[in-house]
Amino acid sequence: AGDTAEPGELSRRLAFLAEADQLKSVYRANTLIDGSRRENSAEHSWHLALYALILGGMAGAGVNPARVIRMLLIHDLVEIDVGDVPLHSAAGQAHGSAAIQKAEAIAARRIFGLLPDAQARDLLALWSEFEAASTPDAIFAKALDRCQPAIQNLQSGGAGWREYRVTFDDIATRVGTKVHLGAPDLWRWLEVGLRSHFG
Amino acid sequence: AGDTAEPGELSRRLAFLAEADQLKSVYRANTLIDGSRRENSAEHSWHLALYALILGGMAGAGVNPARVIRMLLIHDLVEIDVGDVPLHSAAGQAHGSAAIQKAEAIAARRIFGLLPDAQARDLLALWSEFEAASTPDAIFAKALDRCQPAIQNLQSGGAGWREYRVTFDDIATRVGTKVHLGAPDLWRWLEVGLRSHFG
C-alpha cells in the first residue's frame, strides 16, 4: 500500500494504461464465435485470463494461476507496435520468426518502459518468461493462448482457418504440441472436435 | 491440480467460456480513447484487470490485488443477458435500480450456473461481493470500475458524456464518491483533469 506517494509514478502508470487502450484496435485472424467480426487482442487477452481463472485447477503442479492471469493480461501488449502475426499465416513461418521476435522485444521495452522503473522491469521479465515458454506458468499460459483461438475457430465453423487453408496436421503441429504440453486434458477434448471438423 | 478428472466438468467449463464470448458484443456508452468506436464490455474488463495489476500497490491495507483481478474479470458477465446500463443514463436513475439489480442477479445465476457446482458457487459469491461493494477488495474494484470510463471519456474529449449532458457535479457524485473511497490518490488526479475539462 502507498507505493505511489510520488506523483510522477501515478502519472507514468496512467500513461501506460492509456497506451494499452490501443490493443483494442489490433485485430486477429479468428472471429467471435458468432462469426460477426474478427476478435481484437484486448478482448482475446480478457478471454484468456478468464480461461486461466476457470481452468487453473487443471494445470500441472507448480503452476500459480494468479501469476498466469497476470502473464496473459500483458502478453499481447507488444502488438500495439507490431500487430498480430497470425499463427497460420505464411504457412506458419511468420509467427515466431527471428524478425518478429526482435520487433516484439523492442516494443516490450518501449511499452513497459512507460511504467516506473521497478514495475517496468517486473513486467518485462514476466513478458519474457511467457515468450520463452519454459517455466510451468508460461507453459500453461502458452497452452491456453494456443487453444482459445482454435476453440473460437472450431465453434464458429472454421472461418479463421479457411483463409489460410489450414489442415488438421497444421493445427496438430502449431497448436497441439503446446496445448498437449501445458494442458493435456484440453488437447484430448479439442482433438475430438478437430477430427470431427476436418474429418 | 487434476480436479477435472471427470470429463463432464471440463465440458461445463468450456461451455461457460464459450458463453462468455458474447460479452465482446455488449457495447458501452464510452468510446476508445481515439474516439473510433464504442468500447465493449469484454475489452473494458481486460482494461480494468490491467488497472488492478498496475495500480494494485496503491490500494489500501487488506486489499488482495490478485482477488480484485478475478473479481474484475467476471464483474460484467451478467451484461450478456441484461446489457450495459450506462451510469449517466436516465439522469443516473437506471444504473443500480432495483429492477436492474434483480435482472442481473437472475443472469448471474444462469451464467455462473453453467460451471461445475462448486466453481459456480465460488464465482457467484465473488460477483455478489463486487456488487455489494463493502469489502476492501470490492471497494477498490468499484473505484477502478468507476474511474476507467471517466478516464476514457476525459482522454477522448468527453464524447460519452455529451450524449447524456453530464456535468462535473454528476461525475463527482456518481464517480467521485466511489473512486475517493477506494483509491483517493486516483480521485485527486482525476479531479484535476475533470475541472480542466468542464471548467
Ligand SMILES: [Ca+2]
Ligand atoms: Ca498473440
